[in-house]
Amino acid sequence: MQDTIKKIFTENIQVQIAAGEVLPSALESAAFTIAQSLINGNKLLCCGTASCHMLAQHMAGLLINFYETERPCLPAVALAQEQVNLGPNNNIDDHETFARQIRAFAQQGDLLLAIAVNGNEKQIISAVEAALTRDMKVIVLVGDDGGELVGLLGPNDVEIRVPSKRPSRIVESHLVNLHCLSELIDLTLFPQEEN
Structure with missing residues (x-):
């Protein structure tokens, strides 16, 4: 059992090291894009697949509240995963x-900040398509x-792709990437003087 535990940690570390090599440019671009949008008075809408929904909520919460340093609230919202409709036409597709x-x-x-595992999730594809029409x-x-x-992303969009095929390692890396984005956004919008 302990060998399995060590293997899980080792695999996670290897994915993080690989991500640290390939993602800095994408993370920097994403943080700048978010910061610029917020400066312009816009908001960040976050959504995620079932396994990533809590990450979307976490990211919205980090912007509304703060990451590690107190600062003013930033406009972000996590889109609801469930659609409650008590009316007679309760036939909305889940992927919509x-x-x-x-x-x-x-x-x-x-x-739109969309969080997925493999990029084939219909709910996320529909969300990105809707965002692009706006x-x-x-x-x-x-x-x-x-x-x-x-295939949906254009030149002004940002793809942050974790170099892994294992869903658990991808979700773990997403959390690190969201924390990295939060710190970069804070440093961009609220630069701190070094002591």
Whole structure:
């Protein structure tokens, strides 16, 4: 059992080292894109697949509250994963849940942060398509080969692709990447003088 535990930690460390080699440019670009959008008075809409939904909530919470240093609130919202409709026409497709919220709330200049595992999740693909019809920029956190999502992204969008095929390692790396983004956004918007 302990060998399995060591193997899990080793695999996680190897993915993080590989990510540290390939992701700095994408993370820097994403942080700058988010910071610029917030400076312009726009908001960040976050969504994630079932296994990544808590990460979307966490990212929105980090911006609304703060990461490690207290600062003013920043406008971000995690889109609801469930669509509650008690009316007679309760036949909304599950894969449209995020897309419908984007069509209802998003304004031009807002950003979508979409978190997926392999990039073939219909709910996330629909969300990105809805964002693009609103002329929104999109930041995608994904793993594996990026799936269908990468084909939707344009030159102003940002893909942060974890170099792993294992869903658990991808989700773990997403958390590190979100913390990295939070710190970079704070440093950009609220630079601290070094003591």
